[in-house]
Amino acid sequence: FTGWGTFNFREPKPNLSAGTDYWLVCWGMFSTQFLYGDSESDKGGFQRIPYDSWPDPWSPGLTNLKCSIYCTYTPVAPPPTRKLRIESEPISVPVTLNDAPIGNTPVEADVEDGATIKIEVPETVEV
Numbered sequence: 001f002t003g004w005g006t007f008n009f010r011e012p013k014p015n016l017s018a019g020t021d022y023w024l025v026c027w028g029m030f031s032t033q034f035l036y037g038d039s040e041s042d043k044g045g046f047q048r049i050p051y052d053s054w055p056d057p058w059s060p061g062l063t064n065l066k067c068s069i070y071c072t073y074t075p076v077a078p079p080p081t082r083k084l085r086i087e088s089e090p091i092s093v094p095v096t097l098n099d100a101p102i103g104n105t106p107v108e109a110d111v112e113d114g115a116t117i118k119i120e121v122p123e124t125v126e127v
Helices: none
Strands: 034-044 060-065 079-088 095-099 100-104 107-112
Touching: 095 107, 100 107
Parallel strands: none
Antiparallel strands: 034 060, 079 107, 095 100
């Protein structure tokens, strides 16, 4: 075999995030060889084991090989959002939304439509 091989993910398909390293693992009954281009510390892995059931755990030896893949994907549309506005009277207070500070009142934030959110304000404020 030479050239590119095509492998399709079964359901459930993976949900990947940009900027994250992932392991793409091929496992077969026969010896395989991969071409690689770039060298990068500990980006490749291998494990020689008898072909039987899937290795659990998979414990690869690390190599300085970085393999190339060509991938097509369909981006998921972002969920609809709503504008959330938080006000306080007679003074301004700091607000956190889902454990992240978003500013002092009055403050607005876009939140996912239908999502459960956590809003926190201090119990007491020194004036």
